[in-house]
Amino acid sequence: MTKNYFATGIISKSSNFGEANSIFHLITREHGLVRAVAKSVRKPRSKLKGHLEILNQVTAYLRKGKNLDLITQVESINSFNLIKKNLKLIAKACYITELTESVLSENQPNTKLFDLLVSSLKLIETHKKELLLIHCFEFQLLTLSGFKLVFLECVNCEKEISKNSHVFSPSQGGILCSDCKKLENTKLINLNIMTLKILRNMSRENFSSLIELSPPKNILQELSRVFDESIRELLGVNLNSQKFYQTIMKH
Amino acid sequence: MESINNKIIPKPIRNLILAFSSLPGVGPKTAQRLTYFVTQKSSEEIETLSQALTSVKQNIVFCEICFYIMENTDTKNSRLCLICEGDRNKNEICIVENPLDVIVIENSGIYDGLYHVLHGAISPMNGLGPNNLKIESLMKRITNDIHEIIFATNPTMEGEATAMYIQELLSELKTKPTITMLARGLPTGADLEYSDFSTLSHAFENRSSFN
Numbered sequence: 001m002t003k004n005y006f007a008t009g010i011i012s013k014s015s016n017f018g019e020a021n022s023i024f025h026l027i028t029r030e031h032g033l034v035r036a037v038a039k040s041v042r043k044p045r046s047k048l049k050g051h052l053e054i055l056n057q058v059t060a061y062l063r064k065g066k067n068l069d070l071i072t073q074v075e076s077i078n079s080f081n082l083i084k085k086n087l088k089l090i091a092k093a094c095y096i097t098e099l100t101e102s103v104l105s106e107n108q109p110n111t112k113l114f115d116l117l118v119s120s121l122k123l124i125e126t127h128k129k130e131l132l133l134i135h136c137f138e139f140q141l142l143t144l145s146g147f148k149l150v151f152l153e154c155v156n157c158e159k160e161i162s163k164n165s166h167v168f169s170p171s172q173g174g175i176l177c178s179d180c181k182k183l184e185n186t187k188l189i190n191l192n193i194m195t196l197k198i199l200r201n202m203s204r205e206n207f208s209s210l211i212e213l214s215p216p217k218n219i220l221q222e223l224s225r226v227f228d229e230s231i232r233e234l235l236g237v238n239l240n241s242q243k244f245y246q247t248i249m250k251h
Numbered sequence: 252m253e254s255i256n257n258k259i260i261p262k263p264i265r266n267l268i269l270a271f272s273s274l275p276g277v278g279p280k281t282a283q284r285l286t287y288f289v290t291q292k293s294s295e296e297i298e299t300l301s302q303a304l305t306s307v308k309q310n311i312v313f314c315e316i317c318f319y320i321m322e323n324t325d326t327k328n329s330r331l332c333l334i335c336e337g338d339r340n341k342n343e344i345c346i347v348e349n350p351l352d353v354i355v356i357e358n359s360g361i362y363d364g365l366y367h368v369l370h371g372a373i374s375p376m377n378g379l380g381p382n383n384l385k386i387e388s389l390m391k392r393i394t395n396d397i398h399e400i401i402f403a404t405n406p407t408m409e410g411e412a413t414a415m416y417i418q419e420l421l422s423e424l425k426t427k428p429t430i431t432m433l434a435r436g437l438p439t440g441a442d443l444e445y446s447d448f449s450t451l452s453h454a455f456e457n458r459s460s461f462n
Contacts, residue, residue: 013376018276044438050447054376054408079449084408087415094375240378247380 150174170229
């Protein structure tokens, strides 16, 4: 990487640094996670301030620094203004952005994951009533991070699943056949047949058809449990925005 | 932080460097500079500094109503700040994020109503939710006497999310006060050329008559 470089990214976090500076976390397409300083950005006349807002998609021009890089110029590509006018959409967008950040590392780009984040933010902005979008995102994020959840056969022995066995193991990352279920001593989740159908459609990547669905509340709760437990077990992350997301969704 | 763990540095110095490093905006290098500055000062000067630090914690409390900072004096029975006790317009409440925001608005001399300090803003990424802020006490303050609520939260996503959350709570009240928000738009002396879409759209939305 040269001394000066540019990156297209989503701003995921910011924290104050020094008198009027801020440190920003950018989820970038070209360089993975980038942490950089923007100088004097908290002053009212800062030229960078308006562009460096959380959840903005920007093109940032940066200079390599000793510890942190320096943001020299920035241009907004998409500010996702409709998201920022609705508390529920903010909660959803913050959750998927923080989840993406949690699986990324510095200087390790994951272009597919970045494109997934941007397209999901665009969908959140346009499909306000969409209920399964977040779970579709979680499924794809786990897949792109190397933890594809298995719903079409037994995750352990790859045997076909019998009609009566609908048990999901978060630690194994898939459903278990009746034989493997007996050997498993970690926490298991019993799935409704409708939940399993939705999850199998995710495995077949029928995301566009899932977006139109409006499953009942109990199915949504079951899906939330499957993904919450899987993310905790497989990625080992505890997200700050998750609690806020759950509070806002209940409200 | 490698140098802080270095055994060549005496323990009291190491402790002070670590203590300074915990302050916002102070990195290890600045903490070292501050520590060596302290070592060069006279005992009296250090005593004044340490007393000032201790008294901040001991003698400063939050107002029971608006949560602005105030001096804790034993002579006073009620814990009300000068603004809540003073002769102010008690029909308006201006909601701000931090006590420093109150100082800025007061220095401008353009507002004579009451305040409510939230002590932060909803920040999902930093784990700050509505329960971490003084929102419940704000809702208890809103009676029929309150005619206007002014949101003076920062024009950031966090500040606007906080305003939206409180606005939703206010909409559930039987008698709703007028809810206003400080104008968002171009700052004085700014160049239109450098303004972003969000600021510009706010400026156009909130444009005022120039007749």
